[in-house]
Amino acid sequence: MTRRVPQQNKKLQCLQEISEYPLMSALTGRRSRRFAAGASISSGPFAYTSKREVEPLEEFERLLIVSAMCGNTGWSHLIPFNQKYAPKMPNYAGSAAGRVFPSAAGFHTMDLFFTDDSGIYFLSTRASKPSEHNLMAADLDVDEWIQHHQGLIRKISSERIQIPREEPHIESHNLWVSNTPGSLLAIPVVDLAQHFILGLCYLVQNGYGITDDLNKKQIPGLERFGHLIDLKELYPLSFLEQLVLAEATVEVSTSCFSGALLLQAMGLGGWMYDGINPMSILGITGDPRNKGLGFRSDTNPAWNFPNATGLSGVFESTCPPHYKDMKAAVDEVVRRKYGEGGPFDKNLQGPWKESPIIRGSAAPHSEEFKECVTLMAQYIYYQFGKIPATIPSIYCLTYLQAFHLDTDFYDHFYKEGAYLETHAHHHEKWH
Numbered sequence: 001m002t003r004r005v006p007q008q009n010k011k012l013q014c015l016q017e018i019s020e021y022p023l024m025s026a027l028t029g030r031r032s033r034r035f036a037a038g039a040s041i042s043s044g045p046f047a048y049t050s051k052r053e054v055e056p057l058e059e060f061e062r063l064l065i066v067s068a069m070c071g072n073t074g075w076s077h078l079i080p081f082n083q084k085y086a087p088k089m090p091n092y093a094g095s096a097a098g099r100v101f102p103s104a105a106g107f108h109t110m111d112l113f114f115t116d117d118s119g120i121y122f123l124s125t126r127a128s129k130p131s132e133h134n135l136m137a138a139d140l141d142v143d144e145w146i147q148h149h150q151g152l153i154r155k156i157s158s159e160r161i162q163i164p165r166e167e168p169h170i171e172s173h174n175l176w177v178s179n180t181p182g183s184l185l186a187i188p189v190v191d192l193a194q195h196f197i198l199g200l201c202y203l204v205q206n207g208y209g210i211t212d213d214l215n216k217k218q219i220p221g222l223e224r225f226g227h228l229i230d231l232k233e234l235y236p237l238s239f240l241e242q243l244v245l246a247e248a249t250v251e252v253s254t255s256c257f258s259g260a261l262l263l264q265a266m267g268l269g270g271w272m273y274d275g276i277n278p279m280s281i282l283g284i285t286g287d288p289r290n291k292g293l294g295f296r297s298d299t300n301p302a303w304n305f306p307n308a309t310g311l312s313g314v315f316e317s318t319c320p321p322h323y324k325d326m327k328a329a330v331d332e333v334v335r336r337k338y339g340e341g342g343p344f345d346k347n348l349q350g351p352w353k354e355s356p357i358i359r360g361s362a363a364p365h366s367e368e369f370k371e372c373v374t375l376m377a378q379y380i381y382y383q384f385g386k387i388p389a390t391i392p393s394i395y396c397l398t399y400l401q402a403f404h405l406d407t408d409f410y411d412h413f414y415k416e417g418a419y420l421e422t423h424a425h426h427h428e429k430w431h
Contacts, residue, residue, distance in 0.1 A: 013429070014429060017265075023261075027261070030264055035050070035409040036403035037403070052408070055404045056116060057116065065400070066186060066259075069255045069256065070110075070111065070123050070125050070255060071099060071125065072130050078090070085363050090362070091337065091363045091364070092202055093108075094336055095336075097125065097128060101254040103251055104247035107247070109192070109198070110190045111315060113187040113189055114187060116183065116184045117182065118160075120161055120293065121153050121155050121156065128152055162290065164280075174273065178275060178401065182404070185401050189396045191315070191393075193388065194333060197373065199244050201337075203229075204369060205369075209230075209376060210236070210237050212380075215383070219379045220379070228369065237389060241391050245395070249398070256400040259400040267422030268426065269402070276399060278396050279305060281293060295309070297309065307394075308394040310393075315394075317394050318333060319381065326374055326387065327374045346360030407424060
């Protein structure tokens with residue numbers, strides 16, 4: 001589809017205004033504003049039909065939002081000290097890049113899908129090399145920053161994501177507004193399998209292992225590593241999985257929150273929500289009308305739901321069938337950490353004056369260390385048929401939707417102050 005892009009002088013003016021927009025105004029002005037241009041509520045106290053035409057976001061607007069949700073913001077500073085590691089440096093991180101949202105121990109296992117009327121797209125920044133520009137400089141060039149991310153976007157379909165407009169695919173209070181024409185729907189997705197392996201690495205590095213409290217038994221063979229981990233103080237598997245899910249939820253939620261704050265500065269409507277079935281988003285419901293993102297999934301009589309493992313060649317979980325076995329998966333995680341472009345690649349630049357010394361000082365993962373992690377990971381995969389054991393290998397549940405707001409709706413039903421000045425003047429400034 002053809003998109004209009006603001007004239008250059010108008011574009012630069014818009015970038016200047018959002019760069020100077022007060023943080024407190026974005027925080028206190030953030031609301032879920034759900035009534036888009038072209039929307040309609042059929043009955044009830046808010047019955048109203050928009051007199052405006054549906055107007056899709058322009059490419060420039062879309063690019064700003066997805067950059068604010070998944071943008072690379074330079075080199076990660078990593079974790080500088082742990083007395084148990086000294087004189088080595090902690091080695092938790094999975095990425096050398098910092099991004100617009102925080103990640104537990106720098107694991108960074110989330111990337112972003114998004115969809116609008118022109119198709120479905122994928123933006124991956126967790127392994128991307130940061131832009132050469134100093135993003136903390138007072139004269140930050142936002143246009144160059146977002147153009148950097150435009151080069152990382154991959155189109156994977158020419159159709160908007162297909163999700164039946166009915167329950168249980170979409171919650172009933174969202175049926176009238178969710179994934180509607182003209183809107184942008186951004187979908188953070190996490191590789192929980194990799195997050196789980198990184199969690200195991202974290203535990204072993206600190207002298208801990210896990211026990212299968214779900215089946216009330218120890219992992220066979222773990223006694224061989226009693227000199228690496230405390231066999232008397234093992235983490236319950238169920239606790240580790242709760243921790244992994246909570247940490248991943250922080251990534252997707254703060255990604256959406258970053259985007260929501262930008263909507264206020266830009267004067268766009270929208271909100272962050274979890275009212276679409278994640279299996280419908282991934283396309284693993286078995287309903288032929290529900291293509292979703294087209295992820296691969298497996299079923300098992302022992303599981304309550306299908307388990308998505310990835311979109312081949314685009315976003316794959318770090319486990320079988322995308323890897324031969326869990327040993328190969330663990331090797332990939334270690335390669336991500338210590339290999340070329342990883343946070344502990346001593347040949348990689350960084351934010352420090354002596355980057356090779358800093359990166360090269362991280363505690364290593366020995367072959368024995370990897371064997372210990374692999375033993376636990378392999379046990380879980382064979383015992384439960386997937387990894388992690390009780391939570392999905394691929395996770396998504398919070399989304400951001402953005403569109404042009406119909407301020408007439410709010411003027412009709414609300415007192416003054418239901419929307420911001422940026423919403424009132426968005427069209428004249430941005431279009």
